[in-house]
Amino acid sequence: MAERFVTRGFGGRPRSAVGLAARIPPGQHLVTDFPVLSAGPTPRIDLATWELALSGLVRAPVKWSWPEFLALPAEEFTKDISCVTTWTKLDTRWRGVSVDTLLEHVELAPNALGLVAECHGGYTTNLLLSDAVNGQAFVAYEYDGKPLPPDHGGPARLVVPHLYFWKSAKWLRALRVVDRDRPGFWESNGYHIRGDPWKEERYSGD
């Protein structure tokens, strides 16, 4: 391999601010804006027909309409998020319903192992139940005190801050309980099955 050519004057992304380094996972850099990444068009979703389903390996599947979903106990949480494309954003403020709260409405089958997030537009991602419970995952509908904008996954998206942000699926419509950790959209296209930023689990095989 030839020596890498460096473009004069191109600094790339700003370095991590001093004092915050301990909060930035390896290989990541800090951003202050909120980049919009998407593998497809932003779906137009009508709240009048919006539903969130909790289905799969449960005794009785549940569906929430938008008013029913908003009536569930919600929490505010402030978390750092890391995208596998190497940006990290600190102190993002959300409001949403924890996956724990949703799971209280169903009885899981004994072989339940994971969740598949299914989204408008066809996107999917997989999560182990052990990564979704105990306050680790939320279905969020507010960002920074305002309704979640469509570009950022509104009306409601998954937020799983301790994993790379592709796990935080936008435009969520169902969580399906499954007995196998089957790869979702990016996981079956070369990305890591779990995606822990602190372990740099970016690609399958990492």
Added chain:
Amino acid sequence: MNTLQWQIATITKITPETAKVKSFTLSLPGWIKHRAGQHYDLRLTAPDGYRAQRSYSIASAPERTGEIDLTIERVEDGEVSTFLHQVVVPGDRVEVRGPIGGYFVWDATTSGGPVLLVAGGSGVVPMMSMLRHRAAVGAKVPVRLLYSSRTYDDVIYREELASLATGGVEIFHTLTRSQPAGWTGYARRIDDTMLAEVSRPFGASALTFICGPTPLVESAATSLERASLRADRIKTERFGPTGT
């Protein structure tokens, strides 16, 4: 040298075209003759290895050897275009690969015509390569360009386009935001009537190229198909910043 191999180009000249658009002349050690309408990939590399890559249309004629012009609009928040506009000076070097593209291309001697070009904003750049190519080889293929800009000052290559409008080339401008006093061109967004007027002399057989922002490209393509131009003779390119 092949088109996929990255090479280090030297920027020999930077020419302002409008307030937001500059042309960059790149001297290429591994120059390969391009086809009008093709582009180059350009990438920037930071000392820590971070890279940003974009794709830019070639503005110059294939007949110019050893160098190419890329005409680049500065995009708001555009990481690469902002760097090229604000940091790069003649003598700087950047990595490029190309020429790339086998679809949105026109060869004056083999592709035929008549040719209808529809451009919005910096979507005129690949069309400029086609017009310069036509002039360089002395082709007689009739060409009509319908070019939409926001204001008179946003018209890229204004004077050169005027000088190219001869011997079978006709240029139609539309200014969508504001028009100078005495403006005789179109003064609205490209619509069915405008496209019908410009394309009419060529009939349904025109070879059509449309390049610009997505909404313009889609509405123009749909409109021309409704006007019964053959869909397989309409080629489109949506421009914008890419990150691959």
Added chain:
Amino acid sequence: MRANEELTLDGNAVGGLLDEVFGADLTAAVGTCPDCGRRDALATLRAYTYAPGVVLRCPGCDGVQLVIVRTPRGLRHQLRSVIERR
């Protein structure tokens, strides 16, 4: 960052990447959408590039035709459409 829709490109813009994956410029090759059957040049597909990989979708039905991901161990792609080289 601008609206997602404005950032949508088409297959022309990823010609270099297609060449890296398939060893030929495939922008003029014709793809058939596995979902709706639309046939057109790969150059006409919508390209989503602000993502962990490049996703090419059918402009007719938004169905995924091709996904390309660059990993440290090389390029990976998942092809769903039928491609005819001309």
